[in-house]
Amino acid sequence: MNSSHHENVIVNTKLGIRFWKSAVDSNGYVPFHWHSSIEIVCVIDGKLSFTINGKTYKVEANEFIIVPSGVVHDVTNSPNIAYVLQIPLSALAQYIDHPEQVDFQNGLTTTITYKTIVSLIKELGNLIYSQPLGFRFDSEIVFLQLLKLIFTKLVSKTPLQTSNNRLKDIIIFINKHYYQKLSVNGLAKKFGYNPSYLSRLFKEQTGISLINYIYEVKINQFYQDIINTNIPIKELLLKNGLTNMRTARKDFKNMFGVLPNDIRRKNILNIQKKD
Numbered sequence: 001m002n003s004s005h006h007e008n009v010i011v012n013t014k015l016g017i018r019f020w021k022s023a024v025d026s027n028g029y030v031p032f033h034w035h036s037s038i039e040i041v042c043v044i045d046g047k048l049s050f051t052i053n054g055k056t057y058k059v060e061a062n063e064f065i066i067v068p069s070g071v072v073h074d075v076t077n078s079p080n081i082a083y084v085l086q087i088p089l090s091a092l093a094q095y096i097d098h099p100e101q102v103d104f105q106n107g108l109t110t111t112i113t114y115k116t117i118v119s120l121i122k123e124l125g126n127l128i129y130s131q132p133l134g135f136r137f138d139s140e141i142v143f144l145q146l147l148k149l150i151f152t153k154l155v156s157k158t159p160l161q162t163s164n165n166r167l168k169d170i171i172i173f174i175n176k177h178y179y180q181k182l183s184v185n186g187l188a189k190k191f192g193y194n195p196s197y198l199s200r201l202f203k204e205q206t207g208i209s210l211i212n213y214i215y216e217v218k219i220n221q222f223y224q225d226i227i228n229t230n231i232p233i234k235e236l237l238l239k240n241g242l243t244n245m246r247t248a249r250k251d252f253k254n255m256f257g258v259l260p261n262d263i264r265r266k267n268i269l270n271i272q273k274k275d
Contacts, residue, residue: 046080
């Protein structure tokens with residue numbers, strides 16, 4: 001698991017944004033994190049599930065999601081292909097005042113505006129990857145059309161709700177110390193909260209209970225260790241604080257669609273094929 005929770009954008013285009021085609025061939029989960037940018041994910045095939053400010057959005061083929069800057073979110077995926085745009089706030093400064101304060105309307109899949117944006121994202125992807133003559137001119141034209149629609153048609157009328165910094169500190173702590181015996185009472189004491197209040201606050205702002213989030217982070221890191229190491233699965237369960245091994249295996253299958261041993265066998269076969 002990436003130890004970075006506040007992700008900065010590494011620009012890879014002349015447009016001043018990061019744009020890439022993501023292809024994932026297995027189920028997965030990215031724990032809570034946030035960006036110093038506005039992120040747009042357009043699914044070409046497969047599906048993703050985003051939890052943003054406690055609300056879950058299912059994103060399927062020919063649909064997109066916009067994640068505002070600084071907002072805590074997680075991502076659950078099945079195998080998928082998607083275009084991903086990360087737009088730094090600095091790239092928006094000449095067009096939008098205070099883009100870091102803007103929230104967006106997601107899920108308006110039946111509107112003409114929504115369908116037009118999907119087409120523009122695909123067109124931008126084709127230009128960037130095929131690079132026909134004059135593609136930089138055309139890319140900028142398409143990108144500006146995309147921005148104009150998003151910021152004139154999909155801006156939410158309600159103020160952006162961002163998680164407070166103390167809650168982000170708790171998320172960072174959990175993501176770094178997932179292997180320890182973490183509890184609501186222990187985290188509440190460490191960060192100066194009443195346990196009941198912390199439980200309510202976390203659920204309200206993330207859509208998941210604090211205990212369940214801790215457990216999902218453990219299971220996710222267990223998955224990462226399976227595919228990146230040759231350490232026996234039993235040892236990896238204990239390493240990640242998953243002491244109830246039978247329950248962990250069951251929950252692993254619910255989360256990733258297969259059992260840990262199946263992932264390990266598939267990973268070994270892939271390594272052998274490469275060799």
